[in-house]
Amino acid sequence: MLIGIKDADGRLAHTLIPHKELSDALNNWVADAVKQGQVTEGSLLLHTNTRSAFRDEPQVVQLFLDVKDGTIEYDPNWPAVRNTDATMLMREQGLEIYATGGQLKNSSLDQAWVYLPPGTETLRVLGWAQGDASDIQDVLLGSDIFLSRLKSYSSGG
Numbered sequence: 001m002l003i004g005i006k007d008a009d010g011r012l013a014h015t016l017i018p019h020k021e022l023s024d025a026l027n028n029w030v031a032d033a034v035k036q037g038q039v040t041e042g043s044l045l046l047h048t049n050t051r052s053a054f055r056d057e058p059q060v061v062q063l064f065l066d067v068k069d070g071t072i073e074y075d076p077n078w079p080a081v082r083n084t085d086a087t088m089l090m091r092e093q094g095l096e097i098y099a100t101g102g103q104l105k106n107s108s109l110d111q112a113w114v115y116l117p118p119g120t121e122t123l124r125v126l127g128w129a130q131g132d133a134s135d136i137q138d139v140l141l142g143s144d145i146f147l148s149r150l151k152s153y154s155s156g157g
Helices: 010-016 024-033 133-141 144-150
Strands: 002-009 034-047 060-072 081-091 094-100 107-116 124-130
Touching: 002 010, 010 024, 010 034, 010 060, 024 034, 060 094, 081 107
Parallel strands: none
Antiparallel strands: 002 034, 034 060, 060 081, 081 094, 094 107, 107 124
């Protein structure tokens, strides 16, 4: 089944996900992370067998969203990325987001790529921003992921 999505409120992104097909953690992350924006277009692909003889075959669930002027809070300890345009693809228990433009604290975000490989809890983030280095330090030190390794560092400029 393929369902098209057009001109939807980004805050409702979590309602577009078939919750029983994806992990609770991923469903909850989407509900908490997408704070605002306009879904200009998107699609939900659900490929599953409806006959009991084929119930053992794996299901395929994919969600694609193109979000304009969005606010995304990747982690509760990190500041939200505001006013960004992003594409989001969820598939096979994984997540990929590519964002262009926006604000991260007082810095301008050029682009960012966020990737959660299927079957892992390791979030990979790569981004380019312009602004005061202390903004990035605050982001990194605001997360338990980096706190123990970076606490002794300082930055400026």
